Amino acid sequence: MAYDKELAAAIKAASLAARLCRKVQKALLQSDVRSKHGRNKSPVTVADYGSQALVSFVLQQEFPGEFSLVAEEDSNDLRKDGGGEIVERITKLVNESLTSDGSYGVSLSSEDILKAIDSGKSEGGSQGRHWVLDPIDGTKGFVKGDQYAVALALLDSGNVVLGVLACPNLPLTSISFAHPHSPNNEVGCLFFAEVGRGTYMQPLDGSSTVKVQVSAVENPEEASFFESYEAAHSMHDLSSLIAQKLGVKAAPIRMDSQVKYGALSRGDGAIYLRFPRNGYREKIWDHAAGSIVVTEAGGVVTDVAGKQLDFSKGKYLDLDTGIIVSNQKLMPLLFDAVRASLAQKSKPQP
Ligand SMILES: Nc1ncnc2c1ncn2[C@@H]1O[C@H](COP(=O)(O)O)[C@@H](OP(=O)(O)O)[C@H]1O
Ligand SMILES: [Mg+2]
Ligand SMILES: [Mg+2]
Ligand SMILES: [Mg+2]
Missing domain, CATH: 3.30.540.10 (Fructose-1,6-Bisphosphatase, subunit A, domain 1)
Structure with a gap:
């Protein structure tokens, strides 16, 4: 090849x-x-x-x-x-x-x-x-x-x-x-x-x-999710709200690095959520290898708008809000939960 x-x-x-x-x-x-x-x-x-x-x-x-x-x-x-x-x-x-x-x-x-x-x-x-x-x-x-x-x-x-x-x-x-x-x-x-x-x-x-192969789980209640160990790298409160809306029961698996992509590619968990704090620009080396490892194992890696990650723009990824990773079956439900959670978070608190 x-x-x-x-x-x-x-x-x-x-x-x-x-x-x-x-x-x-x-x-x-x-x-x-x-x-x-x-x-x-x-x-x-x-x-x-x-x-x-x-x-x-x-x-x-x-x-x-x-x-x-x-x-x-x-x-x-x-x-x-x-x-x-x-x-x-x-x-x-x-x-x-x-x-x-x-x-x-x-x-x-x-x-x-x-x-x-x-x-x-x-x-x-x-x-x-x-x-x-x-x-x-x-x-x-x-x-x-x-x-x-x-x-x-x-x-x-x-x-x-x-x-x-x-x-x-x-x-x-x-x-x-x-x-x-x-x-x-x-x-x-x-x-x-x-x-x-x-x-x-x-x-x-x-x-x-x-x-x-990525996990074949279709029921979010049976899915578990990965996120950064560092709360500074990804908002844990947002992913916990998304998990709650989806009905995920397991506690998050928190880990450093693209090992999350590797573990997900072999089905250790079914979802990876990454929501950097305002203004952080993701670099291509933090996602290039991980994303192909997941997509070639049957998974999906997109930004919150559902767009595939674009590695062609130089050192930085240009994306909408965050990165979500899962299998094909869970993705539609995951998008709904992400959108609902983002909308809820952006509403002024009473
Ligand atoms: N404020 C921030 N928000 C999101 N990612 C950040 C960040 N500060 C650093 N990072 C990146 O997060 C990577 C680690 O990812 P993870 O959170 O999944 O462990 C770091 O890679 P390096 O360790 O190579 O510098 C770094 O590039
Ligand atoms: Mg890195
Ligand atoms: Mg590094
Ligand atoms: Mg570094």
Whole structure:
């Protein structure tokens, strides 16, 4: 198919980056480095940059000549006074990851690392091909030792044509309330999707692949929903009103990052609601990989007006009010509940 080579490269890059992040998260949790260093020296920053440098480097090796990357981080802070030590740590981490993989036989210098990070400065758009990367989505989850994802997608003529979500802390088995997570369950999932070819999941450390499908639940009373852990990222009171109008019985599953899209794509829950507070503009790297993982698994991702997300306008998504995600059957009821809830909220309180 059209994007086989790109998909293989994206899986490789995201898996390597996820391994790097895992290593840093482990060290972070064991030594509690956060309390010892300032924000710029924290391993989370090191992991964000390391993941971006690694993905950028791998993609450029695989596709020399034709390369455009829209990514979250840049090297501005690293180039400031005092940044040298952090750059050295990132360089060491990236080189260790490349050595453990063994494919490229190179050792990168600090300058190579800064350049790799900065090659993510493309603006994207409606023409040509652009990679879209969130090197660590859910930084807050990462710091807490909780959920985060490496999210990589490819845009072709403004459309997302493939997406990979590496989710190092997501259990391999369902996290829905019906299947409580046992602490012995293995964690680490990788979801990948290519346009027209479905969504698949594999263990981050293995190669057995299963096709996944969104939940087939039609009765909202049996549905459960995802939302951001952070109330600052999505209005919990609004989603709770929507859930109440729909008749959803289960409590929300609150989680950081695009892991929500991955979990929904395999039916762990049936609805994801995201209502940023006034004025926040969503970035394409926060949704590109997640949205194709869900749509290729049979789900629907739209804004409140029912419009598909438009990834062709540059770094930002231009959307009406919020993002709603579900299966085809629940969507009409969900729209009604969302509209009624928004109308109720905008009425002046007596
Ligand atoms: N006020 C806000 N409203 C909505 N999203 C926000 C936000 N501030 C930050 N974000 C985005 O929310 C992402 C995390 O999503 P979630 O809420 O699903 O965990 C962050 O990604 P990063 O962690 O990559 O910076 C960030 O881009
Ligand atoms: Mg993000
Ligand atoms: Mg990020
Ligand atoms: Mg960020």
